[in-house]
Each structure stands twice: as structure tokens, then as C-alpha cells.
Amino acid sequence: MTHPFLDLAPLSAARFASIEDRVARLLNTRQDVVIMQGEALLPLEGAIRGTAGPGTTALNIVTGPYGQTFGDWLRDCGATVIDLAVPFHTAVTAEQVRAAFAEHPEIDFVSLVHAEAATGNTNPVAEIGAVVREHGALFYLDAVASVAAEPVLPDVWGVDLCVIGAQKAMGGPAGVSAVSVSERAWALMAANPRAPRRSYLSLLDWKERWVDAGRKALLHAPAQLEMLALEACVERIEAEGLETVMARHASAAAATRAGAAALGGGLEPYVHEAREAAPVATTLRAPAGTVASELVARALASDPTLPLAAGGGALAGEMIRVNHYGPAATPGTVRGALTALASALAAHGRETDLASALRSADETWI
Numbered sequence: 001m002t003h004p005f006l007d008l009a010p011l012s013a014a015r016f017a018s019i020e021d022r023v024a025r026l027l028n029t030r031q032d033v034v035i036m037q038g039e040a041l042l043p044l045e046g047a048i049r050g051t052a053g054p055g056t057t058a059l060n061i062v063t064g065p066y067g068q069t070f071g072d073w074l075r076d077c078g079a080t081v082i083d084l085a086v087p088f089h090t091a092v093t094a095e096q097v098r099a100a101f102a103e104h105p106e107i108d109f110v111s112l113v114h115a116e117a118a119t120g121n122t123n124p125v126a127e128i129g130a131v132v133r134e135h136g137a138l139f140y141l142d143a144v145a146s147v148a149a150e151p152v153l154p155d156v157w158g159v160d161l162c163v164i165g166a167q168k169a170m171g172g173p174a175g176v177s178a179v180s181v182s183e184r185a186w187a188l189m190a191a192n193p194r195a196p197r198r199s200y201l202s203l204l205d206w207k208e209r210w211v212d213a214g215r216k217a218l219l220h221a222p223a224q225l226e227m228l229a230l231e232a233c234v235e236r237i238e239a240e241g242l243e244t245v246m247a248r249h250a251s252a253a254a255a256t257r258a259g260a261a262a263l264g265g266g267l268e269p270y271v272h273e274a275r276e277a278a279p280v281a282t283t284l285r286a287p288a289g290t291v292a293s294e295l296v297a298r299a300l301a302s303d304p305t306l307p308l309a310a311g312g313g314a315l316a317g318e319m320i321r322v323n324h325y326g327p328a329a330t331p332g333t334v335r336g337a338l339t340a341l342a343s344a345l346a347a348h349g350r351e352t353d354l355a356s357a358l359r360s361a362d363e364t365w366i
């Protein structure tokens with residue numbers, strides 16, 4: 001009996017290389033792009049362990065939960081870590097990064113998350129990249145939650161290690177991911193005695209045995225289904241047009257923000273400034289006297305298909321997340337989320353104006 005997921009022909013090295021090329025085109029990069037056979041945490045960790053060591057002084061910018069993790073890996077590598085943390089309702093500024101360099105001129109590594117799906121903010125990478133370049137530091141960027149939701153331009157911004165995953169705005173699989181690597185990042189890894197080698201975390205293995213060997217033979221059997229899903233999702237983005245996909249995300253964020261403000265009932269955007277709000281997902285502050293996770297549970301009871309979640313960990317009480325990404329970046333999802341939140345607020349005795357919220361959302365959709 002045939003099955004769509006089973007008994008597939010092996011994925012050839014040529015097909016694998018062509019998927020890498022398509023991902024490189026999506027990022028508009030001439031750097032090497034390596035597709036890693038695991039969720040994005042694999043290249044995120046592999047890139048830090050490959051390039052950081054006891055001689056590294058890292059500026060680790062924390063604008064959400066992932067920055068915390070990067071700082072832990074950096075410290076584990078023996079790096080001296082300077083954490084620059086900003087409140088989750090805001091973004092970091094290029095001026096703050098410039099001030100950190102002024103105070104610590106020895107900084108030679110900067111880690112940054114572009115957009116934060118977990119907290120709903122997005123950071124000005126182009127401006128920060130200019131500061132990082134001025135000081136010659138290596139620039140590491142987590143673009144998992146920004147790729148396909150807003151421009152990600154590693155070459156233009158001088159990003160040395162740019163990690164993406166397909167599971168957010170690309171609307172693809174979570175089980176494979178990619179990283180673009182600059183020449184100087186490769187050189188740093190090659191010179192780093194502690195860089196993972198003959199290891200699943202190793203980027204160098206892919207450099208030496210795949211990229212430099214002309215991409216003729218894979219290191220091990222690839223995650224075939226995930227690779228096919230990645231190819232299909234890039235194809236779908238190419239067919240719709242990357243600009244159109246990004247515009248859908250920008251509209252979903254703007255419409256959710258405007259709709260929530262018009263809804264009333266004490267609901268407010270979590271990220272104060274609209275320009276610092278991520279296109280990938282919108283976070284809202286639950287009204288005083290309510291619990292975000294309870295509102296979300298009630299909203300999901302009215303429509304379990306909606307991409308609503310409460311904030312993680314300590315944020316569960318105050319933060320509502322509308323994950324309007326990938327196939328959910330549509331007017332229907334935004335309207336559905338506003339409608340479900342209105343009924344959840346009503347159940348908590350809050351007065352809302354759903355008609356006005358839906359009108360605002362519709363008018364804001366570009």
C-alpha cells in the first residue's frame with residue numbers, strides 16, 4: 001500500500017544543494033548557506049560553540065527569552081559576556097549598542113534576536129549592524145521569527161551568522177533550519193580549537209565535507225520529509241512573492257494592534273511603540289484584574305483553531321500572544337482572534353466594542 005510520507009526515493013545531494021540555493025536566494029545572500037538537520041536551536045547553538053571561546057568578549061542583547069539562552073551558551077564556551085537587557089515591551093536601540101561598545105571596546109562578538117515571537121518586539125538590525133561593523137565585531141543574528149515576515153538581509157547588514165527556521169512566517173516545517181555563514185565566521189571557526197568537530201553541532205563538518213567538497217555527498221541521511229517540506233514552502237513563498245508574504249504579516253500585525261486598541265475592555269498592545277512591534281506576532285497586555293492565560297483559554301474554547309497563546313513562564317499572567325504567522329497571516333485570523341478575545345473579555349465582565357474593533361482591523365489591513 002503506498003503512502004504519501006513513506007517509500008520515498010532517496011533525497012539526492014543535488015536536490016539538497018538546490019534547496020540550499022533557494023534558501024540563499026530568499027535571504028539575498030552570497031554567503032554559504034548550510035541547511036542543518038534539526039530545529040533552529042541546532043544552528044543557533046552550533047554557531048555560538050563554533051565561534052566563541054575563552055578569548056571572546058560578547059555583547060549579548062536580551063530582548064526576549066532566546067537572548068538568555070545565547071548568554072548561557074556563550075558563558076559555557078568560556079566567553080566574557082556583557083548582557084544588554086531591555087524590557088520586553090520595547091526594542092534595543094543602535095545608541096544602546098554604541099554605548100556598550102564605548103564602555104567595553106574589547107567586545108568582538110554581538111548576539112541579537114531580530115524579531116521575538118515570544119514577546120512581540122522587533123529590533124532595528126540594519127542600524128545595529130552598522131555599529132557592529134564600525135567596531136569589527138562578529139555579528140550573530142537569530143532571524144527565525146523575522147524571515148518572511150520582514151526583510152532579512154544578512155549581506156547588507158553585515159551579519160556573519162544568520163540563523164533561520166521555516167516554522168514561523170515561512171509556514172514550513174520545524175525540523176530543519178538554515179544558517180548563512182560569512183568568510184570570517186568560517187575562518188574564526190577553523191581557528192577555534194574548541195569548535196565542535198565530528199559532532200551534530202558542527203558547522204565545520206558541513207564546511208569541510210559538504211561545501212568545500214563541492215556539495216557532492218551528504219554527511220548522513222538527510223531529514224527527507226522535512227527537506228521536501230522546506231522545498232515546498234520556499235516554492236510556495238516564491239509563487240506568492242516574498243514581498244506579498246511580508247506585506248501580509250505587516251498587515252496582520254497592524255490590524256491586530258488597531259483592532260485590539262479599538263476593542264477596549266482594558267486590552268492594550270504589549271509593545272508600546274508600533275514601530276518596535278514585530279510583524280510575525282502581536283502581543284497584548286491583559287486588562288488589570290484579569291489573567292492572560294485564563295482569557296486565552298476562554299477565547300480558545302470558542303474557537304480552538306485560533307493561533308492564540310498566553311506568554312511563556314512569568315508572562316502567562318499578563319501577556320496574550322496572537323501568532324498571526326505563516327498561513328495565519330490573514331484578515332480572517334485577525335478577525336477571529338478579536339472576536340474570541342471580545343467574548344472572553346465579556347465573560348470576565350468587561351465591556352468591549354467588537355464592531356469598532358473589526359472595522360479598525362479591516363481599515364488597517366493594507
Ligand SMILES: *Cc1c(COP(=O)(O)O)cnc(C)c1O
Nearest residue numbers: 040066113115116117142144145
Ligand atoms: C520560534 C523561535 C525560535 C525557534 O524556537 P521554537 O520554540 O522551537 O520554535 C528561535 N528563535 C526565535 C526568536 C523564535 O521566535
